[in-house]
Amino acid sequence: xxxxxxxxxxxGLAPALAALALAIAAPAQPSAxxxxxxxxxxxxxxxxxxxxxxxxxxxxxNGGERVRELTMTxxxxxxxxxxxxxxxxxxxxxxxxxxxxxWKYPGRDDDRWLYVxxxxxxxxxxxxxxxxxxxxxxxxxxxxSGREPEEDAHKLVRExxxxxxxxxxxxxxxxxxxxVDFSRKLSWIDTATWLPLKEEYYDRRGELxxxxxxEELKEVQGFWTVVKRVVKNVQTGHRTEAVLxxxxxxxxxAPDLFGERALRAPPAQLVR
Amino acid sequence: xxxxxxxxxLAVLGGEAxxxxxxxxxxxxxxxxxxxxxxxxxxxxxxxxxxxxxEEFVLGEGRVRLELEPRGERWSLTAKGELIWDxxxxxxxxxxREGYLDLQFPALDLRVGRQIVTWGVGDLIFINDVYxxxxxxxxxxxxxxxxxxxxDAMSATGHWRxxxxxxxxxxxxxxxxxxxxxxxxxxxxxxxxxxxxxxxEPSPSLDLLExxxxxxxxxAGWDLSxxxxxxxxxxxxxxxxxxxxxxFFFPPLNVYGASAQGAALGGVLSFEAGYYDSRADRxxxxxxxxxxxxxxxxxxxxxIVADLTASGQYHVQVMQNHDEFLRxxxxxxxxxxxxxxVVTLRLTRLLWHQTLRLGVFALASPNEGDWYAGPEARYQxxxxxxxxxxxxxxxxxxxxxxxxxxxxxxxxxVVRYAF
Numbered sequence: 001x002x003x004x005x006x007x008x009x010x011x012g013l014a015p016a017l018a019a020l021a022l023a024i025a026a027p028a029q030p031s032a033x034x035x036x037x038x039x040x041x042x043x044x045x046x047x048x049x050x051x052x053x054x055x056x057x058x059x060x061x062n063g064g065e066r067v068r069e070l071t072m073t074x075x076x077x078x079x080x081x082x083x084x085x086x087x088x089x090x091x092x093x094x095x096x097x098x099x100x101x102x103w104k105y106p107g108r109d110d111d112r113w114l115y116v117x118x119x120x121x122x123x124x125x126x127x128x129x130x131x132x133x134x135x136x137x138x139x140x141x142x143x144x145s146g147r148e149p150e151e152d153a154h155k156l157v158r159e160x161x162x163x164x165x166x167x168x169x170x171x172x173x174x175x176x177x178x179x180v181d182f183s184r185k186l187s188w189i190d191t192a193t194w195l196p197l198k199e200e201y202y203d204r205r206g207e208l209x210x211x212x213x214x215e216e217l218k219e220v221q222g223f224w225t226v227v228k229r230v231v232k233n234v235q236t237g238h239r240t241e242a243v244l245x246x247x248x249x250x251x252x253x254a255p256d257l258f259g260e261r262a263l264r265a266p267p268a269q270l271v272r
Numbered sequence: 273x274x275x276x277x278x279x280x281x282l283a284v285l286g287g288e289a290x291x292x293x294x295x296x297x298x299x300x301x302x303x304x305x306x307x308x309x310x311x312x313x314x315x316x317x318x319x320x321x322x323x324x325x326x327e328e329f330v331l332g333e334g335r336v337r338l339e340l341e342p343r344g345e346r347w348s349l350t351a352k353g354e355l356i357w358d359x360x361x362x363x364x365x366x367x368x369r370e371g372y373l374d375l376q377f378p379a380l381d382l383r384v385g386r387q388i389v390t391w392g393v394g395d396l397i398f399i400n401d402v403y404x405x406x407x408x409x410x411x412x413x414x415x416x417x418x419x420x421x422x423x424d425a426m427s428a429t430g431h432w433r434x435x436x437x438x439x440x441x442x443x444x445x446x447x448x449x450x451x452x453x454x455x456x457x458x459x460x461x462x463x464x465x466x467x468x469x470x471x472x473e474p475s476p477s478l479d480l481l482e483x484x485x486x487x488x489x490x491x492a493g494w495d496l497s498x499x500x501x502x503x504x505x506x507x508x509x510x511x512x513x514x515x516x517x518x519x520f521f522f523p524p525l526n527v528y529g530a531s532a533q534g535a536a537l538g539g540v541l542s543f544e545a546g547y548y549d550s551r552a553d554r555x556x557x558x559x560x561x562x563x564x565x566x567x568x569x570x571x572x573x574x575x576i577v578a579d580l581t582a583s584g585q586y587h588v589q590v591m592q593n594h595d596e597f598l599r600x601x602x603x604x605x606x607x608x609x610x611x612x613x614v615v616t617l618r619l620t621r622l623l624w625h626q627t628l629r630l631g632v633f634a635l636a637s638p639n640e641g642d643w644y645a646g647p648e649a650r651y652q653x654x655x656x657x658x659x660x661x662x663x664x665x666x667x668x669x670x671x672x673x674x675x676x677x678x679x680x681x682x683x684x685x686v687v688r689y690a691f
Contacts, residue, residue, distance in 0.1 A: 058625055066627070066655050092655035093300060093690030103493065109535050111493045118417035120390040124495070124533055124573070126540040131578035136626030181578075238625065259490070261431055265374060265381055268345050 032154035035168050035189050041080055042194035044146035046223035047249030049075040051270075054244055056137050061237030067091065068135045071270045075253050081106055084258035085145060088270045095135075099263045104145050115263040122263055130180050138210065138231040138240040151175060152185070162188045162197040182209065193217065193224035208234055220247045301338040301691060306331055308413035308684035311665065318464035320453035327456050330682050331412040332359040337369075348374045360456065370422050381429045386422040389440055391486055391499060392544055393533045395618060396633065397587045399546040399567045400499040400529040402484065404506055406449040411457060411677055413664055413684030421446060435489045442482035445474040447522060448506040451677070460676035462604035463510060468517040474504055494534035499546070501527040509561045523561045524551040539574030542585075556593025559600040564592040579622040587614040606671035613639050627652040635674070642668025642675035660686040 030038075056068040069090040076083050085102040089095040103111040112125040129141035152172035160169050167188040174180050183206060188198040199212040216228035225247055232239035257267065308331035317325035335356045342349050352370040357363075372385030392400040409418035423446055429438040451457035453469060474480040482503030489496055508520035529546030546567045553561035566589070573583035591597060594610035601607065615638065620631040629650045636643035648662030663683045668675030 060625075066625075066652075092652075093302070094652070094655075094658060096300065109538070111535055119420055120388045122495075124535070124540040124542075126535075126538075126573045126575055126581065126583075128575050128578065132575065133579065133622075133626060136622075138625075256431070259434075260488070260495070261381070261429070261436065265376065268343050268348070271343060 030168075032156040032168075032170050033149065035156065035170055035194075036149040036152075036154045036172065036187070037080075038194040039187065039189045039196055040146055040149050042224065043196060043226070045076055045079050045083075046225065047076075047221070049073065049251055049253040050247065050249055051251055051253065052244040052247045054242055056135065056139075057241045057243075058137055059239050059241070066136070068095075068137065070135075073253055073257065073270065075255070075258060083145065086258050086262060086266075086270075088266050089135075099266050101258060101260075101263050102141075102145065103258070106148055110141075110145075113260070113263055120264070122260060137242075138233050138238060139242070143212075143231065151179075157186070159191075160188065162190075165197060166191045167197055177204075190217075195224055195226055203235075210234065215241075218247075221249045223249055297340060297342045299338075299340055301336065302688050303334070303336050304686065304688040305334045306414055306684065306686045307333075308664070308682040310679070311663070311681040311683060312679055314458050314679035317458060318461060320461065320464060320467055321455075321458055323454065323456045324458040324679065327360055329360050330456055330680055331414065331684065333357060334359070346376045350374070368422075379431050381427075381431075383425075383427040383429075386424050387427065388420045388422050389425065389427065389484070390420060391484075391497070392529075393495075393531045393542040393571065394544055394569050394587070395571065395583060395585060395616065396635065397569055397585060397614065397616065399544050399569055400486075400497075400501070400527060400531065402501045402503065402506070402525075402527055404446040404448055408449045408451060408455070408457060411451070411664060411666075411680050413662065413682055413686070415660070415686060415688075421449065435487065438484075438486045438488075440482075440484035440486075442484075442503070445480065445482065445504060445522065446506075447473065447508065450507060451680075458677065458679035460606070460671045462602065462671075463512065463518050466512065466516050466518045468515055469520065470517065471508060471520040472522075474522055480504075492534075494532055497531045499527065499529040499531070501525070505550075505562060507562075509558075511560045523553065525549065526551060529567075537572070537574075539572055542569070542571040542573075544569040556591075556596035557600055559597070559602050559605065563594070563597055566590040566592070579626070581618075581620045583618045585614075585616040587616070588612070589614075606669075609639055611639070613637060637668070637672070637674075640668065640672050642666075642672035644674045644677075656690050658688050658690075660684075660688075 051073045054070050054072050058066045058068065071088045071090065073086045074083060083104040085104065087100040089098045097117040099115045101113040110129055112127065114123050114125050115121070116123060127141065132141055133139070134141050134144050152174050155171045157169045157171050160167055167190055170187045170189060172185045172187065174182065177183065181203065182201040183204050184202050186200040187196050190197050195214060195217060196212070197214050200208060201210040203209040210231055210233050212229065212231045214226040215230055218225055218227045225244065227244045227247065228241065230239060230241045256262065307329060310328055310330055313328060314325050333356060335354050337352065337354045340351045350370055350372055354367045354369055356365050356367060368386055370386055370388060372383050372387045375382040389403045390401055392398060403423055404421040405419050406421050423442050424444045425440055425442040427438060427440045429436055451459040453461065484501045485499070487498045503525060504522040505525045506522065509523050511519050513519050526549040527546050529544065531544040533540065533542045548565045548567065550562055550564045554564060556563040569585060569587045571583060571585040573581065575581045589612040591608065591610050597608070614635060616633065616635045618631065618633045620629065622629055632645065632647040634643070634645045645665045646662060648660060650658060650660040652658045665681045666674050666677040670676055670678070
């Protein structure tokens, strides 16, 4: 019995030793899956919770501009796992005072509620998070709350600089092509902060459709944060700029902020 | 977005933090013009509805809305008032749509004042939402928010370990606004010959206090609610008095119900049920008073492709003591079946970064043959300015629920500038 355990231990050790040897030979060359897993956590899961004021400018090809302003809060039940989002809309006037609640589950459809203050009505929303636009912007729901890395097959293509920053260039191909509008995606992941500095989405014909850029990074309470993110639909010329102000992490947001009570009566500090 | 500084009022109301006293009170509202033109002009109207034959417009108005919402850490005040200019009748009136004080305690929310209460999961089908509605606004093509009316009420909602309970007390009865004699809308009036009419409203007293209770909780992503209501029908019953004179009154009503809503089958599934206990006519022998009934609703909503959502509902209403209803039914009254079936369909398409919304809502009763269709296009010209063009079309037997409104079918336009 003891002998058998020893054999298993040795067998288990061998690949680890091999990996260690490789690591010494070629330092800090993580796998594409590791890069994307870290990027997912860095972008969508920093801190236990988050609060930020988001201003989205929707800019058309000919310069027409519409503004969406909201306060977003997020709470993680588990890193990389279940999350809850609560959003309060400040403007435009037709959505002012609306609140939006998302319970995000990895691996299955989110639960979503919208509160319409004029009708005092809590409505469940049946919107596909992979394609539907968030508040009319060029961001989909998935772009706001993150796409699970396991949904794509990743390949490390090269390393490349984006401005001053060194980045891993990762190619991702959806495992279920029918569920999304893109056929592949290139991501430039910062080697220092693990944040995506740039992403290119290619449509089903293989042509470039949307380009995301992190225009400004800022360190808040030790967490590197993309405080200005721009997405441009290169096929229509429409773009959306999202700017985050007043970012605060680990505010110990109460769990009951993410329920029907807050939908109907959002806490005062989120409304101002 | 304009903001007016009202530090004094806030300081008086708040009295809590000096830092707040320098803050501004959000000040909002809109200016709105709305008009609805009859698609078919009724040719013959009873004397009590002669305006329906005279007026080509069912709606022609302008309104200004002002909203003030000072807020503190644990309280807020909401006041939404309107000044309405009715161009068809040539009248101006003011209305306080909502005016209430909110107080928040750790496990309790209190709301006192004129407030809108919305219950249930139906889309334009109301079972447990027993609160007052303005059907004239709906038929006339005003935006959907005008379907709901405020109640002068006190609401207390307690929260305990994920379960919540809301108690609503309404000391002053508010009836539904329905087409009535002397108005612009055409409707089926079995007593059209009697012009002398009076309405007895339940007068304010503790005996007549309306009480609603809703207990709700989320279980595994499903929103579950139980409801109970003790109060009155909001549509009047009628009886003929010597004279003859028609007396309208609001018979007592209890409603017990439940609803569930959750994500399933790639969309959202809804269920709602209720029992209407017509306390003054449990035997069903009084033809003027609505019989007791069971009501069920099931609905499903799903996004078919990006920005195109479809939803459907099936609603059934089962009248109790139907044989008594048939036996005592008066002349001119609709011969209603024991079971009324209703199906609805809604399609909503969002275009141009959700600035253009095309939608249609259709409702029909396969067994009674009445129907309603409401196509609508809403374009957000700028963040502040929106325009809506749509139709309200009614059809079916002239004594049926929606068929009676056929001659009010209209095309409407609404322009709103919000600030």
